[in-house]
Amino acid sequence: MADSSLAAKVGAPSGAPPGTLSGNPSLVAVKGMNDILPPDSAHWEWFEDRVRGIMRRYGYVNVRTPIVEPTALFVRGLGLVTDIVEKEMYSFIDSMNGDALTLRPEGTAGVVRAAVEHSMLYDGGKRLYYIGPMFRHERPQRGRYRQFHQVGVEALGFGGPDVDAEVILMCRTLWRDLGLTDVRLDINCLGQSDERQAHRAALIAYLEQHRDVMDAEATARLHSNPLRILDTKNPAMQAMVEAAPKLMEFLGEASLKHFDSVCKVLDAAGQAYRVSHRLVRGMDYYCLTVFEWVTDRLGAQGTVCGGGRYDGLAELIGGKPAPGIGWGMGIERVLDLLHQSSIQPPAYAPDVYAVVPSAEALPIAMQVAETLRCAGVSVLMHAAGKDAWGSMKSQFKKADASGARLALIFGADELARGEVALKPLRDAQAQQTARLIADASIWAQELRIA
Numbered sequence: 001m002a003d004s005s006l007a008a009k010v011g012a013p014s015g016a017p018p019g020t021l022s023g024n025p026s027l028v029a030v031k032g033m034n035d036i037l038p039p040d041s042a043h044w045e046w047f048e049d050r051v052r053g054i055m056r057r058y059g060y061v062n063v064r065t066p067i068v069e070p071t072a073l074f075v076r077g078l079g080l081v082t083d084i085v086e087k088e089m090y091s092f093i094d095s096m097n098g099d100a101l102t103l104r105p106e107g108t109a110g111v112v113r114a115a116v117e118h119s120m121l122y123d124g125g126k127r128l129y130y131i132g133p134m135f136r137h138e139r140p141q142r143g144r145y146r147q148f149h150q151v152g153v154e155a156l157g158f159g160g161p162d163v164d165a166e167v168i169l170m171c172r173t174l175w176r177d178l179g180l181t182d183v184r185l186d187i188n189c190l191g192q193s194d195e196r197q198a199h200r201a202a203l204i205a206y207l208e209q210h211r212d213v214m215d216a217e218a219t220a221r222l223h224s225n226p227l228r229i230l231d232t233k234n235p236a237m238q239a240m241v242e243a244a245p246k247l248m249e250f251l252g253e254a255s256l257k258h259f260d261s262v263c264k265v266l267d268a269a270g271q272a273y274r275v276s277h278r279l280v281r282g283m284d285y286y287c288l289t290v291f292e293w294v295t296d297r298l299g300a301q302g303t304v305c306g307g308g309r310y311d312g313l314a315e316l317i318g319g320k321p322a323p324g325i326g327w328g329m330g331i332e333r334v335l336d337l338l339h340q341s342s343i344q345p346p347a348y349a350p351d352v353y354a355v356v357p358s359a360e361a362l363p364i365a366m367q368v369a370e371t372l373r374c375a376g377v378s379v380l381m382h383a384a385g386k387d388a389w390g391s392m393k394s395q396f397k398k399a400d401a402s403g404a405r406l407a408l409i410f411g412a413d414e415l416a417r418g419e420v421a422l423k424p425l426r427d428a429q430a431q432q433t434a435r436l437i438a439d440a441s442i443w444a445q446e447l448r449i450a
């Protein structure tokens with residue numbers, strides 16, 4: 001039974017049959033949440049295929065965690081005084097049981113939760129990756145959406161600087177694979193929490209002296225999360241934060257050594273980077289190495305990928321201590337960057353378009369199409385309208401527009417002779433005929449497309 005209060009909330013007209021919304025204004029997607037439609041969806045698939053290829057080359061395996069998690073996971077994991085937890089989470093109470101839930105705003109907390117919950121690290125570290133939607137209630141604008149997508153990696157259970165360098169370099173491999181050249185690397189070292197505490201005291205003392213140039217947001221964070229003030233995008237505050245005490249000056253030997261080892265690997269790999277003292281990242285869980293890949297081609301939303309080490313996170317969410325490092329990459333931003341860089345993913349086209357002049361030819365045409373598909377040949381069948389198959393001319397137009405290399409024409413005369421006509425669509429070769437045989441591999445060979 002439909003809940004009448006729910007019907008009222010969604011605006012179902014009273015008296016309308018259950019399940020219908022007739023008479024209502026047409027429904028549109030939630031603001032800031034985009035449909036991904038053809039032909040753009042092909043760019044997404046292409047990108048995801050490239051990503052999967054890179055993951056395999058580095059030995060990272062796929063992990064899929066729920067889109068909804070307990071709200072407490074993000075509050076504890078990300079920290080109360082963060083942009084995400086303060087103002088960006090889609091949190092709600094599950095009306096069925098009163099649970100406090102949140103649409104995941106990022107991927108790391110859920111993956112670490114899963115690793116802890118399933119004791120995934122009992123036999124050693126794990127290299128994981130994910131691709132999927134994230135949700136943040138932000139002001140929608142270019143490169144900033146309320147549902148957006150990330151590909152991310154998490155290398156769990158590895159504490160050494162080698163893995164820091166590995167996850168950074170795999171991004172570079174991805175840029176190269178995609179053909180992107182305009183992405184640069186910023187890195188920093190956030191040290192350990194005692195080092196951040198010492199820096200924090202010095203930073204607060206410095207910021208107290210400069211309250212006059214601080215905006216409201218920075219003033220509010222002065223004592224709760226002063227490190228984040230360094231991250232400000234407010235032009236009026238840039239000179240002030242640039243001159244603030246640097247965390248690097250408060251780091252002990254171990255942290256500096258870790259950072260130095262990462263830099264040495266990057267140097268040896270020929271990867272240029274800038275050490276950015278103001279790079280602090282958004283989440284509380286970061287320590288030691290943090291980094292961002294940035295481009296100038298996307299306007300204000302120029303960070304395409306961000307990540308870092310989070311050795312304290314597993315413990316924070318109730319697990320045994322376990323180090324970890326990872327990154328999250330905004331897919332919308334990378335695709336926008338590809339577009340800005342005039343990089344066109346290869347267009348998909350079927351191998352064959354099946355031209356079906358009449359309903360009589362359909363059973364044999366469909367049988368041949370199925371046989372070819374089983375042999376790995378892609379076949380786009382002409383589909384009939386409600387009452388008609390369409391003229392040969394209109395079918396050939398569609399065959400041409402499909403991008404297929406060949407048209408298979410199931411004409412009555414050929415069929416009567418046990419043959420089918422083959423018409424090359426992309427070059428000037430003459431039309432041929434082929435025997436109608438059921439052996440798919442022979443067919444595929446005859447078509448020279450397998």
Ligand code: ATP
Pocket residue numbers: 106136138143144145146147148149150281282301303304305306307328329330331332333
């Ligand atoms: P920003 O400073 O742009 O708000 P962030 O620090 O909040 O980014 P992260 O939490 O590090 O971003 O997420 C990793 C990546 O995910 C970002 O570098 C960006 O490419 C992408 N991203 C983050 N938020 C959004 C969003 N609202 N819409 C689209 N992409 C996003």
Ligand code: MG
Pocket residue numbers: 083282
């Ligand atoms: Mg943000």
